[in-house]
Amino acid sequence: MNKIFLIIKREYLVRVKKKSFIIMTLLAPVLLAGLILIPAWIMTREDSNEKRIAVVGEGAVLFAGTIPSTKSIKFDYLIDVNPEEIKMNFEEQGYYGVLFISPKVAYIPNAVQLFSHKQPTLETTMHISNSIEKEIERKKLESYDIKDLDKILKEIESTVNVQTILITDEGAEKKTSTGLSMGIAYISGLLIYMLTFIFGAQVMRGVIEEKTSRIVEVLISSVKPFQLMMGKILGIAMVGLTQFFLWIILTLIIVGYAQSTFLPDIKSTPENPIVQNIMSADVTPVESTQTPMPDLNEFQSILISMKSMNWLLIIGSFIVYFLGGYLLYASLFAAVGSAVDNETDTQQFMIPITVPLLLGLFVSMGAFQNPDSSLVFWCSLIPFTSPMVMMARIPFGVPYWELASSMALLFLFFMGTTWLAAKIYRTGILMYGKKPTYKEIFKWIRYKNY
Amino acid sequence: MGYFEARNIVKKFTNHLALDNVSITVPKGSIYGLLGPNGAGKTTLLRIINQITAPDTGELMLKGKKMKADDLSSIGYLPEERGLYKKMKVGEQALYLARLKGLSKQDALKRLKDWFKKFELEPWWDKKVEELSKGMQQKVQFIITILHEPKLLIFDEPFSGFDPINTSLLKKEIIKLQNKGTTIIFSTHDMGSVEELCDHITLINNSxxxxxxxxxxxxxxxxxxxFEIRFDGEINLLTASLSHSYKIIDNKKVNGQNQITVDLMDNTTTNDVLSILLQAGKVVAFNKVIPGMNEIFIKAVNDAKKE
Known part of the structure; x- marks a missing residue:
């Protein structure tokens, strides 16, 4: 048994020492951190860039002062200029754009026109149309001569946010964010698919390398083919786990560092929740807050609900399903590698592996829209698709018995595929020359070997 | 009783019989040659001996006892299809393979250093295998095979790919190993090396x-x-007197001397031939022709075909 550890060690060290491993390990967190930080960075950047818009035409009088200036956009109402003239030279006068408002704005389309050299953002046009709509509404209401109109309007003004709160089986309540759950479901399903494929293909390539370099017969005169196969599979599993943990740690370090240096604004949000929560995997549910939080925007609410996510469960299950799924498929990849002489011959035998993997990916992509459908339920139990589909279900809450039986089935099937693959492998690695057919491979399973 | 015995080995693959009731008995301390044309079943037999594949029927005996999985540690096997990890460093790889054979790290390192010195491979310890010539790679493989000092060594085509210098180096080492008491089985097509090294042989053809x-x-x-006769003297006189009672196979001049090959008849002896020769001239050499393994190989295989 000592020998299998020697094999695991070699497979692990050879891969970890490779330049491509080091580059991938360092580069991926930078990309991931960039994905988190760049939108935040863009948000803070916009504020410093002030745009001025000239409001001209007859409407400028009518709507004078009705469009409020924001942090990034200022409105100047120019009553005594020639609209056609300023349209020609507004940039020289320091304006970002020119806004025409026709007095018949309430009756005709295209009554409001914004001229600019660059495409204005959606935020800008929405702001303008909302403000003008509001003003028109106010004017119309005014025409009814209602007493204390301003006061009434103030009173009826209201904003509505839908807050989603999950009640767990134990009766505790957790604030959640549907967007966040979807994000986690999407990312973990995709990640499991990708990692299974990347590391499974590494197993296959490793087997082919041993076969084409003809070292395999030297090796199996000292170790059993099964030890050789399992040593390779487990060694590469360790490489995968190492890379996964390094990615998490490096991403947290980069995000944490970048936040504290470049984005002090975000840091001031309640106790830096992303980093703290993932780091400590804090699972205490947030006390059910019935008191409304008035200025809670979408971003902040995601941050708050990040706190309430069961990170321990998600990361724990991710590791279990990554390992289970990888082990299930890796032995099949090894069997394919053993049957062929070079990588181009693998295509034909890859189909039985890629089809269930792809099916799992597609179902998991649908799972976060309808996590309780029966297709999703069954696919999250069937071992060939369960790693991806169950990971997509977990953020929405899964009963523990389903989770347990899905994991148990996965490991049962892993042993089954490994047993089968080992039988193909031990014969395949000694066969050179012509590419075998499926029929021949089935015959290998019945050969008597040690 | 031999040191190693394979008894009545039968192995069937999908469409053909690879070994049909083959038995070999290898005496202790001998060099045993396994001969046969390509595809005869030699490699299959060697794989069975190394427990890489199992026979359908038949058994393997080592020192009179049934062979077990543990016995592999006392066997060294150099397969015909052999290679090394190309991207791995030579020393690192040799150490890894030695440890898979069950050697401790210290032992393996010490023995490897000695052998690398002996085979002049020391400067290559930290080089990648792909930088080595094929001959050097073969030397490394040979070292790995014998490093754990097995009692039974099995070589499948050990000399293929070696230049004459390295072949003779290898033969010397094989003889040294035999002198130390190691039992050696090897398969080969090179009949010269069979005559030079082997004590016993088995010729396998068509399983x-x-x-x-x-x-x-x-x-x-x-x-x-x-018989082959060399002599100084008048050739025509000799052939005339010999041809009465002997069949002359060949008659040529070698290095200025006449050489005649004759077959004796059943009722004649060597002395009868010599008496004729003595009258005809000066005899330089008189040898019985013993066929080389090469001829025997071809003859045996062809005879088997006819049957």
Whole structure:
């Protein structure tokens, strides 16, 4: 048994020492951190860039002062200029754009026109149309001569946010964010698919390398083919786990560092929740807050609900399903590698592996829209698709018995595929020359070997 | 009883019988040659001995006892299809393979250093295998095979790919190992090395044993009453007097001397030939022609075909 550890060690060290491993390990967190930080960075950047818009035409009088200036956009109402003239030279006068408002704005389309050299953002046009709509509404209401109109309007003004709160089986309540759950479901399903494929293909390539370099017969005169196969599979599993943990740690370090240096604004949000929560995997549910939080925007609410996510469960299950799924498929990849002489011959035998993997990916992509459908339920139990589909279900809450039986089935099937693959492998690695057919491979399973 | 025995081995693959009731008995301390044309079943037999594949029926005995999985640690196997990890460093790889054979790290390192010195491989310790010539790679493989000092060594085509210098180096080492008491089985097509090294052989053709025994016995068995004579003197006179009672096979000049090959008749002896020769001139050499393994190989295989 000592020998299998020697094999695991070699497979692990050879891969970890490779330049491509080091580059991938360092580069991926930078990309991931960039994905988190760049939108935040863009948000803070916009504020410093002030745009001025000239409001001209007859409407400028009518709507004078009705469009409020924001942090990034200022409105100047120019009553005594020639609209056609300023349209020609507004940039020289320091304006970002020119806004025409026709007095018949309430009756005709295209009554409001914004001229600019660059495409204005959606935020800008929405702001303008909302403000003008509001003003028109106010004017119309005014025409009814209602007493204390301003006061009434103030009173009826209201904003509505839908807050989603999950009640767990134990009766505790957790604030959640549907967007966040979807994000986690999407990312973990995709990640499991990708990692299974990347590391499974590494197993296959490793087997082919041993076969084409003809070292395999030297090796199996000292170790059993099964030890050789399992040593390779487990060694590469360790490489995968190492890379996964390094990615998490490096991403947290980069995000944490970048936040504290470049984005002090975000840091001031309640106790830096992303980093703290993932780091400590804090699972205490947030006390059910019935008191409304008035200025809670979408971003902040995601941050708050990040706190309430069961990170321990998600990361724990991710590791279990990554390992289970990888082990299930890796032995099949090894069997394919053993049957062929070079990588181009693998295509034909890859189909039985890629089809269930792809099916799992597609179902998991649908799972976060309808996590309780029966297709999703069954696919999250069937071992060939369960790693991806169950990971997509977990953020929405899964009963523990389903989770347990899905994991148990996965490991049962892993042993089954490994047993089968080992039988193909031990014969395949000694066969050179012509590419075998499926029929021949089935015959290998019945050969008597040690 | 031999040191190692394979008894009545039968192995069937999908469409053909690879070994049909093959038995070999290898005496302790001998060098045993496994001969046969390509595809005869030699490699299959060697794989069975190394427990890489299992026979359908038949058994393997080591020192009179049934062979177990543990016995592999006392066997060294150099397969015909051999290679190394190309991207791995030579020393690192040799150490890894030695440790898979069950050697401790210290032992393996010490022995490897000695052997690398002996085979002049020391400067290559930290180089990648792909930088080595094929001959050097073969040397490394040979070292790995014998490093754990197995009692039974199995070589499948050990000399293929070696230049003459390295072949003779390898032969010397094989003989040294035999002198230390190691039992050696090897398969080869090179009949020269069989005559040079082997004590016993088995010739396998079409999955069956067609010839078996000690090399000397086999060669004497195949030897006919054929003699090679060199002499100084008048050739025509000699051939005239010999042709009455002997069959002249060949008649040529070698290095200025006449050389005649004759077959003796059943009722004549060597002395009868010599008496004629003495009258005809000066005899330089008189040898019984013993066939080389090469001829025996071809003859045996062709005879087997006819049957």
């Amino acid at each position: 069956r044993t067609i010839l078996e025994g000690s090399v000397d016995e086999i060669r004497n068995y195949y030897a006919s009453n054929r």
